[in-house]
Each structure stands twice: as C-alpha cells, then as structure tokens.
Amino acid sequence: MAEKLPMTHCSRFLLPPTTTGTGNGSLPPAYALIILNQRLPRFSPLLWEHAKTRMCADGGANRLFDNMPELFPNEHDVSVIRKRYKPDLIKGDMDSIRPGVLNFYRNLGTKIVNNSDDQDTTDLHKCITYVLDVVSDDEKSNLCILVAGALGGRFDHEMGNVNTLCRFSTTRIVLLSDDCLIQLLPSTQNHEINVLSSVEGPHCGLIPIGTPCGSSRTTGLQWNLDNTEMRFGGLVSTSNIVKEETVTVRSDSDLLWTISLKKQT
Numbered sequence: 001m002a003e004k005l006p007m008t009h010c011s012r013f014l015l016p017p018t019t020t021g022t023g024n025g026s027l028p029p030a031y032a033l034i035i036l037n038q039r040l041p042r043f044s045p046l047l048w049e050h051a052k053t054r055m056c057a058d059g060g061a062n063r064l065f066d067n068m069p070e071l072f073p074n075e076h077d078v079s080v081i082r083k084r085y086k087p088d089l090i091k092g093d094m095d096s097i098r099p100g101v102l103n104f105y106r107n108l109g110t111k112i113v114n115n116s117d118d119q120d121t122t123d124l125h126k127c128i129t130y131v132l133d134v135v136s137d138d139e140k141s142n143l144c145i146l147v148a149g150a151l152g153g154r155f156d157h158e159m160g161n162v163n164t165l166c167r168f169s170t171t172r173i174v175l176l177s178d179d180c181l182i183q184l185l186p187s188t189q190n191h192e193i194n195v196l197s198s199v200e201g202p203h204c205g206l207i208p209i210g211t212p213c214g215s216s217r218t219t220g221l222q223w224n225l226d227n228t229e230m231r232f233g234g235l236v237s238t239s240n241i242v243k244e245e246t247v248t249v250r251s252d253s254d255l256l257w258t259i260s261l262k263k264q265t
C-alpha cells in the first residue's frame with residue numbers, strides 16, 4: 001500500500017508573527033479567527049495579529065467587546081481598544097449578541113449576517129461555512145481556522161465544537177481555550193507535530209472519536225502507541241507527556257490531538 005503523505009502541525013500562532021516565514025521553505029498558513037461565546041483566551045491578541053479574517057459567532061461579539069479591553073489593563077481608553085479589534089464579520093442566529101454590541105460593530109463597518117432561519121447548525125458551523133465559501137480552492141489548502149473560546153461552561157457546546165472538527169475533517173481547524181488546544185488528525189495522512197515547548201505541553205492526549213481505531217503508532221511521547229487499539233469506551237490516551245520536539249502519529253482512523261497550553265502564553 002502507498003505510504004501516506006505527511007501532514008505537519010505547528011502552533012506558531014501562539015508566538016508573535018515573524019516576517020521570515022516558516023523556516024522550512026513551506027508557506028505559512030493563512031489563518032482565519034473565529035471568536036466564540038466563551039471567555040476570550042489571554043493570547044487572543046496574538047491570534048488576531050496572525051489572522052487574515054476575523055469573525056465572531058453571534059455572542060462571541062459580546063466576548064470581544066467585554067474581554068478584549070481586559071487584556072490591556074495598562075490602556076485606559078476601552079473604545080480605542082474596541083476600535084482596534086474590529087471583526088470583519090459577525091454571523092449566527094443572533095439570539096445572544098447584545099443589541100448595543102451589534103450596533104457598535106455595525107457602525108464600525110463590520111459585516112453582519114443573520115442566519116436565524118437555520119436552527120439546525122451551530123453558530124460556529126455557520127462561520128466555518130462562510131470561510132469555506134469565500135476562500136478559493138487554492139487558498140483552502142493553506143487555510144487554518146483558529147477557534148477561540150471553544151471550551152468551558154456547557155458540555156453540549158463543547159461537544160458541538162468538537163463535532164465541527166469531524167464535520168469539516170478536511171479543513172485544518174484548531175479549537176483553543178486558555179488551557180489547551182484540540183485538532184483532528186485525519187487517518188488519510190501521517191502526522192508530524194512540531195511541539196513549541198515554550199508555549200505548549202507537556203500534557204497531551206490522543207482520543208479516538210467516532211470510530212474505533214484498530215492500530216495507532218506514535219513516537220515522541222512518554223506512553224507511545226505501538227500498533228495499539230483504541231476506542232471510546234476502551235483505551236484512550238489521556239495524561240500522556242510529550243518527550244521530544246517532534247511527535248509523530250499514524251493511525252487507521254481519525255484521532256483528536258490535544259495538548260496543554262502553558263500559563264505564561
């Protein structure tokens with residue numbers, strides 16, 4: 001059987017942007033940022049700087065409005081901060097955004113898309129379909145969607161957010177909270193994860209979601225998988241520890257990769 005192509009992963013969006021590219025000859029990813037209705041992670045200004053497109057899923061706009069100024073305690077004019085962080089788009093069923101916040105961003109020129117007719121998909125899902133609709137096929141191969149505020153509070157929302165990783169499994173999507181990130185590793189490729197130890201790790205996990213996994217192999221972890229079977233309801237890898245700069249993962253079914261984020265990020 002033909003060897004699967006390698007897919008590389010690196011959380012360079014947690015480091016300040018550089019103008020020097022990735023350093024390995026490949027194009028840096030084109031990031032889009034989606035802000036959800038959950039506490040804004042402390043490193044959101046960095047994600048914002050990296051992103052080419054910035055959007056809020058419905059009540060995510062309240063979080064941008066309320067929490068972004070709190071991340072700049074030395075700046076006293078909150079309206080200057082709010083104007084600096086103007087989203088390109090607010091999209092959703094609009095049952096959570098406060099009218100004052102909606103008016104504020106509308107007056108700044110933010111595009112507002114009301115999808116209250118769709119009560120079958122989440123606001124995050126609606127934002128992802130928007131990104132995929134506006135991006136060309138060429139750009140899609142280089143796209144990486146960063147989702148801020150994906151965990152905490154309501155378990156149905158958390159699972160809904162994880163489900164979007166599976167629904168859009170051919171798109172690179174990273175779910176982020178203050179504490180960790182989560183992404184899907186499709187079984188169609190072998191994975192090389194470049195761990196940035198200044199900002200992430202050492203705790204990590206590999207979770208088979210959806211279908212059981214007959215065989216997975218890893219390198220670079222304290223408890224490596226060696227042709228190991230995993231299934232939800234059986235073995236899943238939690239509280240694993242990154243031991244090397246590069247972690248490799250190959251598996252016959254999709255896995256969720258999660259890694260802790262360091263507090264000083």
Ligand SMILES: Nc1ncnc2c1ncn2[C@@H]1O[C@H](COP(=O)(O)OP(=O)(O)OP(=O)(O)O)[C@@H](O)[C@H]1O
Pocket residue numbers: 035036037038057058059060092093095096097121122123124125149150151152153154157158160161
């Ligand atoms: N407690 C939470 N934990 C994780 N994600 C959340 C939480 N609350 C909201 N979200 C995310 O933020 C998005 C916008 O949420 P919002 O509260 O504006 O709308 P909602 O009506 O509760 O959500 P939806 O319309 O998507 O069901 C949701 O689609 C979800 O992805």
Ligand SMILES: Cc1ncc(C[n+]2csc(CCO)c2C)c(N)n1
Pocket residue numbers: 092093118119120121122123
């Ligand atoms: C089986 C089933 N369960 C829940 C909902 C409700 N729902 C799902 S996503 C969403 C948010 C719309 O922005 C809402 C209200 C449904 N439609 N179908």
